[in-house]
Amino acid sequence: MRFLVNHAVFALMVLPLLTVPERLCAQQETVTYRKNNEAIVANLDSADYVRVIRAPRLGFELPQLEEYYPNEQLKRKGNILDAESYPKFHGAVVEYYENGRKKSEAFYDEGLRVGQAKYYYRNGQLKKEMWHGKRPNDQTNEFTDVVTDTLVNYYDSLGTALVVNGAGYVREEIGKDFEEGEYRGGVRVGKWIGSFQKQRYTFSEQYENGVVVYGVSTDRQGNTFPYSSIQTPPQYNGGIAKLMALIGRKYRYPKAAIRGGIHGKVVLGFVVENDGSVNEIRVIHDLGYGTGEEGVRVLNKASKWKPGYKRGVPVRVAYSLPIRLISP
Structure with a gap:
């Protein structure tokens, strides 16, 4: 069992698609093949889905993100704030099952779900209606200071109401x-x-x-x-600040990257095992010129983490770590 703790995740790679629709191959599109843990793979055959990010067009203020299952069925769509970092949704987002039926409808504000959202069963039946974030008081219509997710209605797969109001x-x-x-x-x-x-x-x-x-x-x-606590994320011994300080000391800016004036964000993905060791280190967003490989080398020198827990049980946790590079 994994639960994700994503501080920043993004990868940029333009690859030719094999069997996805022609609409995915228009200009100003970034296309990546991905696994469910956000890792990029080389081809569609080994991918769980395809992500397409389109640059803003006339009439659209934000980049558009669409994801597709390998069977070409739309998986998720919405607008994002920045195409150069981990997709942070802003506005309406809709998700779908592989069979084409709607999975969820939600609204995002700078990456956080807010307001009313609907979730559906695979058969198309409405499953639950929720309110995410601050909720208005029924009498005054003013928002409370409590930030929480509340369940409004819940139905079984045949439509019988189990939770009402x-x-x-x-x-x-x-x-x-x-x-x-x-x-x-x-x-x-x-x-x-x-x-x-x-x-x-x-x-x-x-x-x-x-x-x-x-x-x-x-x-x-x-x-x-x-x-x-139901979930406790993994923690680096000494805190994340200590880990970033280690990376700052040990990271060797590749000479080719210096000559090329390369700067920006490298994002590493890895798994913190249930014993605190780090495994499956990979580059999620690479600036090229050896910048990603150097990040992997440095992360391999870091000490163990305190593992993450789910309901008191140590678990494997997928984690991501951004490294911001400023050319010397």
């Missing part, structure tokens, strides 16, 4: 796992139970006003893992 009981299937409990005021309350990592672990946790106050996970051998 933020109140009800839900058992939500998540692949081979599930989460089950009560909503009040749009947030989780009381005892919730479920499983994760394909039923390798079960959990029981207690909520107050949408916040976990304590919980315990149990593996198949009966070992228990107490926690007070």
